[in-house]
Each structure stands twice: as C-alpha cells, then as structure tokens.
Amino acid sequence: ADGIVAGAPRLPADPHSHQREGPMRPGGPGSCPLRRGLPLPRHGSEEPWGTGSSAGVRPWRRSASDDSEQQLSWPETETTEPSLSDKPLVLLGRAAASRGGHGADGTPEPRTVLWDGARRCFAFHWPGLLRGEANRRYYLQALREAAPWQEVVGPTGEVTRSTCWYVRGRCKCDYTYGCERVGMAKAASKEAFGQLMEELTERVFGLVCPHWPEEAWPNCANLNLYADDSQSVGWHADDESLFGGKEDDCLIVSLSLGERREFWLALRRHMPDSTRMRPVQQSILEVDLDDGDLLTMEGLCQKHCLHFVPGGPRATSGDRPVTLGSGGSGTRADASPEASVAGGVRINISWRWVREHKRKCPLARWHSVRLHPQASEAVGVPATPPAEDCALHWVRGAPVQWRRCCEGCRWHSGRNCVRHRGRWMCRLCWERQQRQRRGGGG
Secondary structure, eight states: OOGGGGGSOBOOSSTTOTTSOOOOOOOOTTOOOOOOOOOOOOTTTTSOOOOSTTTOOOSSOOOGGGGSOBOOOOOOOSSOOOOTTTSOOOOHHHHHHHTTSSOTTOOOOOEEEEEETTTTEEEEEETTOSOOHHHHHHHHHHHHHHSOOEEEEOTTSOEEEEEEEEEOTTOOOOEEETTEEEOOOOHHHHHHHHHHHHHHHHHHHHHHOTTSOGGGSOSEEEEEEESSTTOOEEEEOOOOTTTTTTTSOOOEEEEEEESOEEEEEEEBOOOTTOOOOOBOGGGOEEEEEOTTOEEEEEETHHHHEEEEEOOSTTSSOTTOOOOSSTTOOSOOTTOOSSSOSSTTOEEEEEEEOOOBOOTTSTTTTOBSOOOSOOGGGSTTOOOSOOSOOGGGOTTTTOOEEEESSOTTSSOOSOEEEEEETTEEEOHHHHHHHHHHHHTTOO
16 A cells, blocks of 8 residues: 555655665655655654554644633634735636536536635635546556655654655746755656646646636646555645745645545644744634545635644544535545545645745746736636635534544544534544434434
8 A cells, every 4th residue: 555655765864864865665666766865854843743553643732721612713813914805816716616616527616615805815625626536546646656755754753744846847946844855856757757747737727727828827736645544744834935825825726636634724823932833723624635626725825824634543534524515415426435546545736836936946037926817817706705614614503622532433633523412523423423313323
C-alpha cells in the first residue's frame, strides 16, 4: 500500500545534516532516485505532536476551558475587509453555481462550506468533480509513479506525508515555508511529471471555469501524498509570501484522489505573543473529501483561517459518512461500494498562483501578476451569500464539547463531539447513528 513512498528519499531529521543523504528504502514501482535536502517538518510542528497509530494527531493541547459545552458557530468580527461590492472578486463556487448546476458534461454543482463576507473568506466543495473511477485511478497511480516525492519527517523522526512541487511555464521558484524548501522536479522526472500535471490541470480547470483562457490557469501546485490514515498535516495556513495570501485575495483549488479523508477549516485564533497556529474550536468546519472531490478556499481564507488534515484510526471511515451539504446522500453515482480505491493512499493536488517570484526566477520582475479574470468579465456571478452555511449544521443546533475521545469509535486525538443517547459522539459516529435510525437499524 505504500507505493511510491516505499522508495522515496527520506529527508534527515537533523537540521544540520543536509550534506548527508538519507537512507534508501527498498524500491518498488515508481521509486525515485535518492535526493538531498533539508528536513521538512509538517506545518504547525512547533508542538510535539505524534502521528503514529498509537498517538494519533493532536490538533492542539486541551485546556481547562475546553470542558464547557458550546454551540458550533462562526463568530462575527468587528474588523471588516473590503466587501465584494467595494472590491469585486470572482468566486469559483458562485460562478459555477450561476451556470445552472450540472452541465452537459455532468459537472456537479458546488456546495458552500464557508461564506464570511465580513472577513472576505469563502470555501466551496464540488463532490465528485472528476468523474469515472477508472480516470481517478489512472491519475492516482500515475502521480504516485511520476512525481518526485520527498518524505516529510516529523519532530520525532516519523514520516508524516510525502510532498512535491510543480511549476508551469518559465517559473523556477521553489516552494518554501518557514525555513524549509521543496525544490522543482529534477530533469529525469520533470518531463513525465510535467506532462501529467498539464493534462490534469487542463481537465480540472476546463470543468470548473471553462470560460477562462489557458494563461489564467494557475502556474504552480503543491502535491501531498498520504500513504495511509496515520499520515497527516497539522493546522496551518498557506500564507507564504510566494502567494501573497496575507495581504490579498488568494485562491487555492484542491483536488483529492484516492482514500476519503476529513478536511477541517477554522478561524485562526489570534495569539499575539505566540508563533503557534491554533484554531477557534467552536468554528471548526468538518468536510469529507472523497476520491475526485474538489475544494476551493477563496478570498482571504489564508489570512483569517487555518486548515488541517487529521490522521489516526478514524481519519478514514469505512462507514462512508454523509457528504456535507443540502441534498447530499453521501454516495456518488459512480462510487464503488467495495473497499478503498487505493488501499488507504490519498494524493492531494493544490493549485495556486505565484504572485511574488523569487530573485533567482526568470519572472522575478513580475510582481502582482494578474491571477485570473476580473469579476467584471464573469457573466451572472451573484455576490449575495447562499441561503445557509451547511458545514456547521451537522449537529442541528445541539451543543458540542471538545473531547479527547469519542465514545462511539477509536478516535482519541481530540475533536468536537455531541451528546447522543448518553454518549459523546464525533460527527462521523453521529451521522452513522442517524443513517441507521432512518434505515430502521437503531
């Protein structure tokens, strides 16, 4: 099940050992040549989180204040950002919805995950955008074999995920966060990987925004490979200067391939005296991203929000929980009822736009590049918010409590739980109970 990871270069955990090569593991199909580089701690690694099956991933340490029950809510703010009227912005989710839902090619209508006009933060979810299980399997396996994966080593030496970086055109920028760097693909693998990513980029953006010219498509992508459900990425924001997300609107378009995983999105907790990234717990939005799903974070999400891919025994759910959104049944028409499509493997491709090229890049003089067509060029895009924010409605108004353990499953890494029939249950267990109740099974 490890696939490409079994042969990927493991970057050393010692930050001063970048002159040494990491050990080569036994290779397999798609194994990469040995590479050098600095260790890549996962985002938010200021705290000693574990990622193994025994430790799980702790989103943050529990405090005494976490014992109180509270409503899931997205708090209001006194400080407002420019409105969509004052500063027009193309929102992919609303533009797609304005085209009338399912198109002739079967493109699904996006569902709203987040609409915060005051903070200018928006997120949308396309369930099953990439149609056809055979197509999804092809891209998953091809990326596992062709991409120049580097293993990301956690603070205790465990592999938390594998990652790689893709740029289009003349851009030569590396991807850096903190003091760590993910370089471009080497010449040996660049051609096959580049062709595959060009094909996938054309396919995805041809579905999501068919009116955009090719030059408006994103010019880079960060890819993450999770070999199984014990691998994860901690709370973080994609607010690197390369993308300008701290200062201006930053669009991120993220495609999931392989195993279903949870994706959490929350408000960033303001901690002036700390460099740690922690969310406002009652604002956590939990979304299930399945094979072929697309999710966008738009506007100023990277300035005001954090996101997180949890790991541990219940990161993936054999119970196939209901997909968030009104009218969702939790089962896609072309989804296979059998076991995992990829044996627990998940690849996430996050397309972005480089806005501030690095000095060594041929495009270094191109600052504040045009990201995509302006709002005035998009026809019929409504700026009004949708009727409801569906991702907060799974508990139907019942109070929740931050619990270290769910009493209905093996999850033991901390999450919001609701009290149901005398037990504290996470969203996944609660949704399973509701389905059984509707089906007469409990």
